[in-house]
Amino acid sequence: MPRSAKQRTTALTAALAAAVLLAEVSGCGDGAAVDVAVAKASNPAPPPAESPAPTGSPVSAEPDAVAEASAEASQPSEPSTTDAAPSAEPASESPPANDAEPAEAYDGRLLIKSFDDIKFDIEPDAPFFREMLTEPIEDLAGKRIRIRGWILPTFRNRGIKQFVLVRDNQECCFGPGAALYDCILVEMLPGRTTEFSTKSVAVEGRFAIEEFRLGDRVMAIYKLEGEKVDL
Numbered sequence: 001m002p003r004s005a006k007q008r009t010t011a012l013t014a015a016l017a018a019a020v021l022l023a024e025v026s027g028c029g030d031g032a033a034v035d036v037a038v039a040k041a042s043n044p045a046p047p048p049a050e051s052p053a054p055t056g057s058p059v060s061a062e063p064d065a066v067a068e069a070s071a072e073a074s075q076p077s078e079p080s081t082t083d084a085a086p087s088a089e090p091a092s093e094s095p096p097a098n099d100a101e102p103a104e105a106y107d108g109r110l111l112i113k114s115f116d117d118i119k120f121d122i123e124p125d126a127p128f129f130r131e132m133l134t135e136p137i138e139d140l141a142g143k144r145i146r147i148r149g150w151i152l153p154t155f156r157n158r159g160i161k162q163f164v165l166v167r168d169n170q171e172c173c174f175g176p177g178a179a180l181y182d183c184i185l186v187e188m189l190p191g192r193t194t195e196f197s198t199k200s201v202a203v204e205g206r207f208a209i210e211e212f213r214l215g216d217r218v219m220a221i222y223k224l225e226g227e228k229v230d231l
Contacts, residue, residue, distance in 0.1 A: 106143055108144060111144065114148065115149065117136070117140075118181050118184075119181045120132050120134055120181055122179070124178075124179065128211070133209070140207050141208060144205065144206050144227075145204070145205070146202055146204045147165070147184070147224075148203075149165040150165070150168060150200055151164075151165060151166075151196055152165070157196045158196075160193055160196060161187070162185070163196075164186070165185075165186050165203055165224070166182060167182040169198075180218065181221075184223065184224050185212055185223045186203055186226045187224070188226040189205075189225060194226070194229040197231045199231070201231050204226070204229075205225045205226040205227045207224055208222070208225070209223070210222075210223045
């Protein structure tokens with residue numbers, strides 16, 4: 001830092017005294033040494049320049065950058081936008097099974113069906129299992145249907161109380177090699193009968209699923225309680 005006037009005077013006086021003493025010792029009476037000493041004391045060497053701070057030092061950081069960083073740090077943080085969403089409303093409980101609407105009750109109406117409606121997958125002469133029947137077929141059990149087919153010939157032509165209704169008038173529709181779904185055993189209600197016809201007939205009655213066996217062989221699985229036969 002710059003010296004005061006008093007400090008400069010004191011330094012000059014000390015330098016002068018030293019120069020005088022040096023001249024006396026060396027025997028230089030012309031006063032040259034005194035002038036040199038006085039000149040040095042009057043103009044002291046400047047202090048060494050301070051070395052610049054290294055690049056990247058915090059001291060050399062730009063004032064604007066420091067101010068900006070301080071401003072950012074002093075600003076309050078904004079509230080988080082990831083607040084937890086309000087909890088969802090609890091799912092409504094499923095109604096008990098017994099509260100479900102019951103299936104529509106059968107009203108006894110007559111259903112028009114064909115042999116195609118009672119067909120299912122089975123190989124000729126293959127063992128029959130009830131699980132082979134489809135749901136629509138099972139759903140027909142106990143319902144009144146009207147179905148058209150042919151009366152399998154019997155030894156009676158009139159007053160027939162029982163007969164086999166087949167899909168067509170071929171012999172393959174009943175017995176060995178025939179498909180179980182191509183025939184229906186018909187039992188007329190008490191007091192009712194029919195007569196044989198070579199033409200197709202329409203039979204009305206209540207449908208049932210029952211196995212008719214001859215020994216170990218299943219010959220038929222469908223049955224109809226005959227109400228009437230339209231020739």
